[in-house]
Amino acid sequence: MGKLVSTVFVTLDGVYQAPGGPQEDTSGGFDQGGWSFPYGDDDFGRFVTEVFDRVGAFLLGRRTYDIFASYWPKMTDPADPIATKLNALPKYVVSSTLTAPEWSGTTVIGGDLAEEVAALKERTDGELQIHGSGALVRSLLDLRLIDTLHVLTFPVVLGAGRRLFTQGAVPTRFRHTGGRVTGAGVSIQSYDLLGAPEYGSYTLPEDAQA
Secondary structure (H helix, E strand, O other), rough: OEEEEEEEEEEOOOEEOOOOOOEEEEEEOOOOOOOOOOHHHHHHHHHHHHHHOOOEEEEEEHHHHHHHHOOOOHOOOOOOOOHHHHHHEEEEEEEOOOOOOOOOOEEEEEEOOHHHHHHHHHHHOOEEEEEEEHHHHHHHHHHOOOEEEEEEOOOOOOOOOOOOOOOOOOOOOEEEEEEEEEEOOEOOOOEHHHHEEOOOOOOOOOOHOO
């Protein structure tokens, strides 16, 4: 059974929208696309390559799928580890409206999300990976279906754009499993999902309050 692993880029204020370019996603009037680009050093590239070395299939939200499908099929260099995996491996896109995807190897998931994704995990060798797709990531975290979350936090605040975690997210606890900081200052942290949060208090015990 494969693990469901999410890799997401966020700003210090939690924005995940359009990290890769100005025209990637301008919905909602967002005009700050491409904010991750200045931080793309060798350390960053090394981590991304490591992630793609473990992939068995991809699971994408509709918006991210459309962005990827307009770009990656044109990248045909056999030495590109990201392009070769994205173009060759199975891709599953969650959508109720996409009917005839043109990107080779694409399957549309339109049924019960929990059932469909659990079945995909069962039959995937290697990691079933989500890249971007913030709304889908939130839904799958709420359903307790994501196993590992890689959060790449970039040293920039935008003040606008779609946030990864919003009011109403299901309270969730994680275990930190590793991390590093790139030369350009991107904090790469990995977490395994554990379940509901635990709570406590820093108040003094009753016998110490006298």
